[in-house]
Amino acid sequence: MSLLSTTTEVLLGDHPLAPAEVVAVARHGASVRVSSAALARVTDSRALIERLADDPRPHYGISTGFGALATTFIAPERRRQLQASLIRSHAAGTGAEVEDEVVRALQLLRLQTLASGHTGVRAEVVELYAAMLNAGITPVVREYGSLGCSGDLAPLAHVALAAMGEGEVRVGCGEVTSARDALAAASLTSVVLEEKEGLALINGTDGMLGMLLLAAHDLEMLLDTADVAAALSIESQLGTDAVFAADLMALRPHPGQRDAAAQLRALLAGSGIVASHRDPAVCTRVQDAYSLRCSPQVHGAARDTLAHASTVAARELAAAIDNPVVTPDGRVESNGNFHGAPLAYVLDFLAIAVADVASISERRTDRALDVARNQGLPPFLAHEPGVDSGFMIAQYAAAGIVSELKRLAAPASVDSIPSSAMQEDHVSMGWAAGRKLRRALDGLARVLAIEVMVGVRAQLLRAPLRPAAATGAVADLVRGVSGGPGPDRFLSPEIEAVTGLVSAGAVARSAASALSSTAPKEDS
Numbered sequence: 001m002s003l004l005s006t007t008t009e010v011l012l013g014d015h016p017l018a019p020a021e022v023v024a025v026a027r028h029g030a031s032v033r034v035s036s037a038a039l040a041r042v043t044d045s046r047a048l049i050e051r052l053a054d055d056p057r058p059h060y061g062i063s064t065g066f067g068a069l070a071t072t073f074i075a076p077e078r079r080r081q082l083q084a085s086l087i088r089s090h091a092a093g094t095g096a097e098v099e100d101e102v103v104r105a106l107q108l109l110r111l112q113t114l115a116s117g118h119t120g121v122r123a124e125v126v127e128l129y130a131a132m133l134n135a136g137i138t139p140v141v142r143e144y145g146s147l148g149c150s151g152d153l154a155p156l157a158h159v160a161l162a163a164m165g166e167g168e169v170r171v172g173c174g175e176v177t178s179a180r181d182a183l184a185a186a187s188l189t190s191v192v193l194e195e196k197e198g199l200a201l202i203n204g205t206d207g208m209l210g211m212l213l214l215a216a217h218d219l220e221m222l223l224d225t226a227d228v229a230a231a232l233s234i235e236s237q238l239g240t241d242a243v244f245a246a247d248l249m250a251l252r253p254h255p256g257q258r259d260a261a262a263q264l265r266a267l268l269a270g271s272g273i274v275a276s277h278r279d280p281a282v283c284t285r286v287q288d289a290y291s292l293r294c295s296p297q298v299h300g301a302a303r304d305t306l307a308h309a310s311t312v313a314a315r316e317l318a319a320a321i322d323n324p325v326v327t328p329d330g331r332v333e334s335n336g337n338f339h340g341a342p343l344a345y346v347l348d349f350l351a352i353a354v355a356d357v358a359s360i361s362e363r364r365t366d367r368a369l370d371v372a373r374n375q376g377l378p379p380f381l382a383h384e385p386g387v388d389s390g391f392m393i394a395q396y397a398a399a400g401i402v403s404e405l406k407r408l409a410a411p412a413s414v415d416s417i418p419s420s421a422m423q424e425d426h427v428s429m430g431w432a433a434g435r436k437l438r439r440a441l442d443g444l445a446r447v448l449a450i451e452v453m454v455g456v457r458a459q460l461l462r463a464p465l466r467p468a469a470a471t472g473a474v475a476d477l478v479r480g481v482s483g484g485p486g487p488d489r490f491l492s493p494e495i496e497a498v499t500g501l502v503s504a505g506a507v508a509r510s511a512a513s514a515l516s517s518t519a520p521k522e523d524s
Contacts, residue, residue: 010108012130013038013115016318017108019310022213026105031134034115034126041117042126045326049120052332053079053195060334061199061324083193084164090157090202091167093142098155099438100170103141105210106152107133107159109317110201116320119200120332125191128163135186140168140176141207147419148340148430151321152207155431160201165190196324203323208343209316211434215350216310218441222448223303224508226357227260229448230295231267231511232455232471233364236462238277238375239292241268249296256307257300264296266515272466273459289373291363298360302353309346316343340430344413347433354440355405358447362398365451368458369395381457381485388488391454394495398450401443408436408443442503449499452507453482460484473514474507 007024010017013035024030052059058073074082111129114121139162145154161167162179169182183190193201234241244261268274287293324334369391371379382390412433418425456475459467467475481497483489501507 009033011035012112013041016314017112019213019217019313019317022105022108022210022317023217025108025133026101026210026214029136032108032111032130034111034130038115038117039123039126042115042121042123045117045120046122048326048330048332049196059324059332062195062332079195080192083195083198086198087157087160087164087193087201088166090153091161093145093154093158095143095145098141098143100138100173101214102207102210102438103138103155103159104133105214106141106155106206107138109206109209110156110159110204112317113204113206113320113322114200118320118326119322120196120326121200122194122197125163125193125197125201128188128191131186131188132163132183135182135188136172137162137179137182137186137188138170139179140170143435146207146431147417147424147427148205148208148344148432149338149419149424149427150323151202151204151338151340152431153202155207156202156204160193160198163191163201164193199324200322203338204321205316205338205340205343205430208340208347208428208430208434209313211431211438212309212313212343212347212350213317215347215434215437215441216306216313218503219302219306219350219354221505221508222441222444222502223260223299223306223357224263224512225445225448225452225502225505226299226302226361227263227295228267228470228474228507228511229361229451229455230292230299230364231264231468232452232459232474233368234264234288234292234295235268235271235273235467235471236377236455236458237292237364237368237373238273239288240278241265241271241274243288243293244296254300254304256303256305257296259303260296260299267470267511268468269470270518271468271471273462274468276465289363289367291360291367295360295364298356302357305349305353309350312342312346340428341413344428344430344433347430347437348409348411348413351405351411351433351437351440352409354437354444355402355409358398358402358405358444361444361447361451362395362402365391365395365398365447365454368454374458377458377461381454381461383485383487390488391450391457391491394450394453394491397495398447401447405440405443405447408440412436445503446495446499448507449495449502452478452502453495453498456482457485469518470511470514473510477501477506477510 009031010021058064114126139159141155141158146152165180169179244264249261367373369380379385380390380392382388412429456478482494
């Protein structure tokens with residue numbers, strides 16, 4: 001049983017969050033609780049900040065302005081105004097609303113850092129952030145505004161603004177309402193920010209990291225689905241599984257390639273369609289095309305890229321990012337840990353992998369529809385070629401998506417643009433990398449759905465030859481929302497329905513369940 005299916009409450013402060021815990025809170029509404037030990041650390045670090053606030057010497061972020069105004073001393077009676085002004089001015093996002101799950105991930109990850117005791121905020125700020133999550137109060141965050149320089153300043157400022165009782169929020173899946181009304185309805189009291197707290201609420205990579213963690217969770221499932229789609233294509237196009245042999249894979253020991261090949265062998269095991277052309281006298285083709293034969297190499301490279309990105313995400317989950325930061329020995333030091341480069345690079349890297357997995361999927365789809373290459377199937381898998389067009393335009397859709405994914409694969413992280421009067425003169429653009437990766441994952445799911453639909457239709461046209469247990473189970477699932485061979489019909493709703501199955505993980509789970517039920521049982 002997965003952690004996601006059992007997690008109803010996540011404890012913060014005693015250990016770094018696990019990726020599955022972030023998904024559970026962000027996507028599935030798990031509640032949060034800050035440990036008593038963490039609250040004690042928060043109280044201790046706040047005492048240090050208050051001592052520095054009373055020091056006549058200026059301390060950055062505590063008794064000075066910010067960014068390009070870091071040398072400007074702020075008198076004690078103006079510091080509350082300074083904190084409020086910081087949040088109001090930085091809540092300058094524009095564009096479409098960011099998805100609730102991304103905002104909840106951002107809220108949670110900032111809360112994790114606040115609970116670390118390295119930011120100097122008061123315990124009441126920590127407790128309010130936790131309470132807002134538990135009450136389902138999700139601030140409205142706009143798509144544009146973050147350069148990923150001093151972290152995700154604008155998105156985090158929109159969250160902080162809501163904690164101040166200002167700005168707009170959604171409660172659950174409800175309509176947009178004022179933060180003041182939402183807090184009151186939940187019996188929560190807004191905060192008046194004190195010294196250092198404004199900076200602590202907005203200096204973090206939480207938006208980038210949240211999008212990375214959600215993307216990694218989804219991509220793991222989509223790569224399993226890509227193997228299923230490839231198996232359907234290989235099987236129905238009379239490809240061979242011999243090229244996926246374990247000893248061949250061992251000659252090039254990339255772990256992702258090894259795992260993808262093992263998955264393909266399992267998915268195709270027992271296929272009557274594959275068995276029908278093993279005899280060289282029956283099948284005289286020397287080699288399959290790259291899109292069939294090299295599926296584990298491409299899918300495996302994507303898996304290895306995902307493994308690297310997950311390593312980076314795990315390191316970031318163990319971080320406490322703020323500027324200035326309270327160190328374990330009680331110093332308050334300026335630093336550059338908020339820079340998003342580590343996350344921006346891997347977000348971009350994943351977009352490259354996503355584009356390539358979608359590209360090879362579309363090539364397998366195109367082969368299935370081409371009468372010159374699909375080994376005896378009708379053109380476009382049409383019922384009556386000429387009268388019917390079959391999946392001709394579905395392939396157009398896949399090709400159009402792949403073209404867009406190639407554009408989305410252009411890295412955002414190389415496009416630094418200076419800001420803040422050249423104080424922030426090199427930025428990561430990690431937020432932009434995360435935004436385009438989310439769109440890329442949606443495109444990959446759609447391309448895979450079209451390949452699955454085409455593979456299922458082609459498999460059915462091979463009757464009476466029997467498919468493998470796993471690919472047959474997927475075909476049964478897909479036929480529940482998409483009809484079998486026959487005259488042309490309105491195809492768009494079927495593509496959307498199968499995309500829903502892919503995005504929900506149903507296609508990958510169906511194949512896995514079939515493999516589990518047919519696996520040899522160990523002796524007890």
